[in-house]
Amino acid sequence: MVLSEKVLVQGIIKNLENKAWYPYCSPEGFYPRAGALIPWLAAAALMACTVGLYLGLFVVPVDAHQGEVARIVFIHVPASWVAMLIFLATAAAAGIGLTFNARLAAMAAIALAPTGLMFAFLDLWSGSLWDKAVSGNWWEWHLSTYSELVLVSLYIGFVGLHTAIEDLQRANKAGSWLLLVGVISVLVNLAAVPSWTAVHQGAPRGAASAIGLGTSELASLLATGLGFVMYAGAAALLRLRCVILEGERQSNWVTPRGSATP
């Protein structure tokens, strides 16, 4: 056993030394690989979302306290998870771009953010509809609703800041700082979410009972969450390929020297 582990570790080290992973780190090498990955991610996302939403709408029994309206949880909670996850991924990519001056990582950050914004908006929107149904108000000052709004603002702020600065290097650096500071807000949100009773309509209903009871509820949340993650991957890779071509249009692999294209 010890020997085989040693062989495994040596194999990994050898692989790293061989620079087999280098192609994945340059925009040029990543471009075709990302393209090959997209159809698989999209197909898997479609399947996982279908399973998750089917379970949430048809299989899960009616909530004892809130009735049918509690079914919003099966889109609200996965959207919330994924909006936060994408923000952390965006900030991580931006952080790598900032510290190692890695072009592809900075490009990944700007490619991820709009899809993250989409899920943050879905989270805020469905949360608002749920509040309206349960309490009669579109807006309730729960910690979670507040964090959702902050998350939406941070995404808009990052994309806006990045777009407003024309120099790409400066835009990447400024955007990275905003994202890294914004991680604090997401951590506050993560800390808030487990305390369901304090956050979601003040009672162990809806979200809480959905998670506390039964496996179909949990399976629905996990399947939809997984589907959202894979959709976000596919959409971000699609956008990343556009960003790569836009950013690399001066370089030889995109526009070979001597060709007529500008």
Add this chain to the structure above:
Amino acid sequence: MSWDRWLEFLQMGGYALHVWGSYLVLPALVLIELVLLRLRKREILEHLGWRRDEWGRR
């Protein structure tokens, strides 16, 4: 399911607006995002003079 059951399901216990308002935003947002991505891709490919995108292109 029978027609009545479907109708009952669509009514969502009187919360149809809230439940379907939450769910149907997802396909709408996905559609908007994919259309915008398609337009962006077309624009950059036209700018580069690529007739179509080749995945294996170097």
